[in-house]
Amino acid sequence: MEERKTFTISIYSENSVGLLNRISGIFLKRHINIESLNVSGSEIEDVMRFIIVVNTTETWVRNIVGQINKQVDVINTYYHDDEQTIFLETALFKIASHLLFDERQIQNIIKESHSDIVTVARDFFVISKSGRRDEIEELYSKLRPYGIMQFVRSGRVSVSKSEMHISAMLRAFQNETV
Amino acid sequence: MMDVKTIKKEQSKTGTKVRITGAEAVIHCLLAEGVDTIYGYPGGAIMPVYDELYKFQDKLHHVLTRHEQGATHAAQGYARVSGRVGVAIATSGPGATNLVTGIADAQIDSTPLVCITGQVARHLLGSDAFQETDIIGISTPVTKWNYQITKASEIPEIMAKAFYIARSGRPGPVLVDITKNAQFEEFDFEYSKCTAVRSYNPVPKIDTEKLQQAADLINSAKKPFIIWGQGIILGKAEEELKAFVEKTGIPAAWTILGASALSSSHPLNVGMVGMHGNYGPNLLTNECDLLIALGMRFDDRVTGDLSTYARQAKVIHFEIDPAEINKNVHADVPVLGNVKDALEQILPLLKENKHESWHEVFKAKYAIEFDQVIKNDLYPEKEGLTMGEVIESINEASKHEAVIVSDVGQHQMIACRYAKFNTSKSNITSGGLGTMGFALPASIGAKMGAPEREVVAIIGDGGYQMTIQELGTIFQTKVPVKIVVLNNEFLGMVRQWQQLFFDKRYASTEMTNPDFVTIAKGYHIPAVRVTKREDLKGAVEEMIASEGPYFLEVMVEKEDNVFPMVPTGASVSDVRLS
Ligand SMILES: Cc1ncc(C[n+]2csc(CCOP(=O)(O)OP(=O)(O)O)c2C)c(N)n1
Ligand SMILES: [Mg+2]
Numbered sequence: 001m002e003e004r005k006t007f008t009i010s011i012y013s014e015n016s017v018g019l020l021n022r023i024s025g026i027f028l029k030r031h032i033n034i035e036s037l038n039v040s041g042s043e044i045e046d047v048m049r050f051i052i053v054v055n056t057t058e059t060w061v062r063n064i065v066g067q068i069n070k071q072v073d074v075i076n077t078y079y080h081d082d083e084q085t086i087f088l089e090t091a092l093f094k095i096a097s098h099l100l101f102d103e104r105q106i107q108n109i110i111k112e113s114h115s116d117i118v119t120v121a122r123d124f125f126v127i128s129k130s131g132r133r134d135e136i137e138e139l140y141s142k143l144r145p146y147g148i149m150q151f152v153r154s155g156r157v158s159v160s161k162s163e164m165h166i167s168a169m170l171r172a173f174q175n176e177t178v
Numbered sequence: 179m180m181d182v183k184t185i186k187k188e189q190s191k192t193g194t195k196v197r198i199t200g201a202e203a204v205i206h207c208l209l210a211e212g213v214d215t216i217y218g219y220p221g222g223a224i225m226p227v228y229d230e231l232y233k234f235q236d237k238l239h240h241v242l243t244r245h246e247q248g249a250t251h252a253a254q255g256y257a258r259v260s261g262r263v264g265v266a267i268a269t270s271g272p273g274a275t276n277l278v279t280g281i282a283d284a285q286i287d288s289t290p291l292v293c294i295t296g297q298v299a300r301h302l303l304g305s306d307a308f309q310e311t312d313i314i315g316i317s318t319p320v321t322k323w324n325y326q327i328t329k330a331s332e333i334p335e336i337m338a339k340a341f342y343i344a345r346s347g348r349p350g351p352v353l354v355d356i357t358k359n360a361q362f363e364e365f366d367f368e369y370s371k372c373t374a375v376r377s378y379n380p381v382p383k384i385d386t387e388k389l390q391q392a393a394d395l396i397n398s399a400k401k402p403f404i405i406w407g408q409g410i411i412l413g414k415a416e417e418e419l420k421a422f423v424e425k426t427g428i429p430a431a432w433t434i435l436g437a438s439a440l441s442s443s444h445p446l447n448v449g450m451v452g453m454h455g456n457y458g459p460n461l462l463t464n465e466c467d468l469l470i471a472l473g474m475r476f477d478d479r480v481t482g483d484l485s486t487y488a489r490q491a492k493v494i495h496f497e498i499d500p501a502e503i504n505k506n507v508h509a510d511v512p513v514l515g516n517v518k519d520a521l522e523q524i525l526p527l528l529k530e531n532k533h534e535s536w537h538e539v540f541k542a543k544y545a546i547e548f549d550q551v552i553k554n555d556l557y558p559e560k561e562g563l564t565m566g567e568v569i570e571s572i573n574e575a576s577k578h579e580a581v582i583v584s585d586v587g588q589h590q591m592i593a594c595r596y597a598k599f600n601t602s603k604s605n606i607t608s609g610g611l612g613t614m615g616f617a618l619p620a621s622i623g624a625k626m627g628a629p630e631r632e633v634v635a636i637i638g639d640g641g642y643q644m645t646i647q648e649l650g651t652i653f654q655t656k657v658p659v660k661i662v663v664l665n666n667e668f669l670g671m672v673r674q675w676q677q678l679f680f681d682k683r684y685a686s687t688e689m690t691n692p693d694f695v696t697i698a699k700g701y702h703i704p705a706v707r708v709t710k711r712e713d714l715k716g717a718v719e720e721m722i723a724s725e726g727p728y729f730l731e732v733m734v735e736k737e738d739n740v741f742p743m744v745p746t747g748a749s750v751s752d753v754r755l756s
Binding site: 013014017018021022025029062063066067069070072073074075170173174176177 | 314315318319322323324325326343373374375376377378499500501502503504505
């Protein structure tokens with residue numbers, strides 16, 4: 001059996017309405033769970049960037065990337081393993097304000113975790129932590145005994161160590177068509 | 179009346195654009211793309227376009243099918259014989275959902291289609307309005323591309339893009355959904371064809387290094403074997419295929435959709451691969467030392483069990499779609515790009531060869547298959563009629579020149595196995611989806627797409643009843659298709675599996691059929707039933723000789739089976755002869 005790994009799929013695409021549906025269908029059809037999904041702008045104007053994290057074999061990820069690439073509105077797609085990318089996730093923790101004073105330990109936990117206090121209101125405060133999944137999970141497990149009012153974690157965002165040459169591709173297209 | 183040419187003239191004279199409605203713009207787009215025939219069915223949300231079709235009926239032939247599924251299959255038949263884009267049109271809601279089977283069929287068989295659907299007005303979208311359905315969402319997994327137009331001004335650009343995407347690269351179906359307000363709105367119309375889309379690379383560039391590697395493998399192979407697919411037909415590479423096999427002397431077999439790209443009588447054509455393909459080609463796939471795949475995608479009905487498929491061979495895969503490389507079978511040398519160009523470029527790198535002793539192996543296998551299967555199918559000694567002898571009579575009467583449109587089931591496999599073709603684009607069948615009900619409407623489109631050719635539909639008694647209402651279309655348009663129903667009073671292919679793999683438990687496969695001859699006559703189509711061997715030849719000749727549409731029912735043996743057979747999941751080496 002081929003080894004399963006975490007792969008980050010990066011898609012550069014046109015900003016088209018139905019594309020997310022098309023792409024998620026490719027995973028759905030193969031029963032491959034999307035671990036996280038993030039859609040945002042990219043370094044190029046009007047070009048969107050999807051970051052999709054999956055846990056599967058390299059054969060499958062190659063196959064999926066082929067199917068994604070084939071979509072008309074997709075400019076190009078790449079996949080990388082964790083060694084080949086710089087990546088992080090961000091989590092927000094909403095915690096009751098009185099705990100800051102009642103539970104002295106919480107201040108230490110926050111300090112040691114290198115998280116930021118985003119806001120402090122009378123009833124609650126919010127801290128944000130960016131980092132790898134295990135760092136966020138560690139903070140979560142430390143805060144949990146004191147009570148977390150709300151917790152949310154974003155999808156992974158990542159940039160690849162190697163170049164992806166999207167701008168060059170788009171330039172080449174322009175040169176060919178004019 | 180203003181056609182697109184006059185519009186263009188006016189533009190060049192005055193430099194101004196023409197103010198027309200979205201609905202009229204749709205017609206001008208179709209005319210500008212060279213469309214002459216479209217298949218469809220009207221309804222509320224598409225009525226403005228139909229109103230324009232009424233005005234343009236001298237330029238654009240609209241064929242009213244009797245069901246929207248028939249419209250898509252007819253458009254597919256048209257596209258497959260002509261190599262042009264087929265067009266189907268329907269209203270929103272049920273009209274649109276009725277298109278879906280044909281769209282899915284076109285997607286898996288790479289058939290270029292543009293499907294146009296009406297949609298409720300923009301302000302009603304998402305309100306569960308009358309006949310609103312999310313056809314974009316529904317059709318997404320089965321289209322190459324789709325788009326919902328909500329303003330008239332989008333029409334020219336999107337229609338141009340739709341045609342370009344449908345026909346370029348690996349072709350496929352595109353759906354354009356147009357809200358009713360966009361059909362009514364007026365705007366300044368101007369059309370220019372689409373020639374490129376920046377996020378879309380339909381034809382990868384050929385890597386000459388790969389060509390050299392492929393040539394080296396071919397030149398040194400002792401037992402090379404070619405399997406070609408529909409890519410040869412879609413890529414218009416029939417001549418290049420012929421030159422390639424003739425120079426190299428390599429035995430060449432075809433997938434169902436590749437049939438007819440090389441003449442059936444060509445000495446290097448060794449037959450069909452796949453579940454009901456020929457004995458030699460299946461068996462020898464696992465004996466060749468080099469497998470050369472040309473425009474085919476290693477469908478599971480071709481390969482059987484992948485873990486035992488051609489493991490001994492090096493594989494060269496000529497393919498236009500990068501997603502197909504290494505999808506099912508690992509390619510030692512992938513040659514991406516247009517297969518016509520690739521074959522043309524590789525030819526000078528190849529050495530002439532004959533591979534005589536290797537051909538002898540194929541011939542020996544053929545002799546075994548002839549003795550155990552083919553002889554009994556084509557020249558039976560038993561009393562009941564076989565499907566094979568019907569196909570053989572059609573071969574003779576049509577002199578191998580007919581377009582054979584087959585439905586799905588035993589008769590399809592028999593038709594593909596035994597029909598003889600001199601000309602490319604002559605085997606029209608639903609390969610990847612296996613859609614029963616395909617053949618009758620597809621034959622209408624095929625005859626309209628190739629009016630100079632004889633078109634014979636071969637249909638089972640089951641599949642015939644899935645789209646039998648298209649007899650109405652044939653009656654109304656008088657399109658001279660020849661319909662042959664091979665009636666075994668069974669859903670024969672399923673019954674065969676029940677016999678072989680479910681201990682003959684014939685669950686819901688026996689059918690009590692109506693009088694098909696009377697039904698055809700109800701549509702004023704001449705109709706004949708054959709029950710005896712001595713009547714067969716004459717009846718087939720009379721059908722081929724007839725001018726108009728014609729219906730022929732042949733009562734065949736009820737429980738015949740199709741062999742050879744590679745059972746699902748078995749290795750091609752385990753192909754059974756009985
Ligand atoms: C729309 C659809 N439904 C079901 C099937 C499954 N199926 C495949 S072949 C077959 C039997 C076809 O019977 P018939 O048309 O009489 O042809 P025969 O096999 O008897 O020649 C069936 C039910 C299918 N391919 N398509
Ligand atoms: Mg039948």
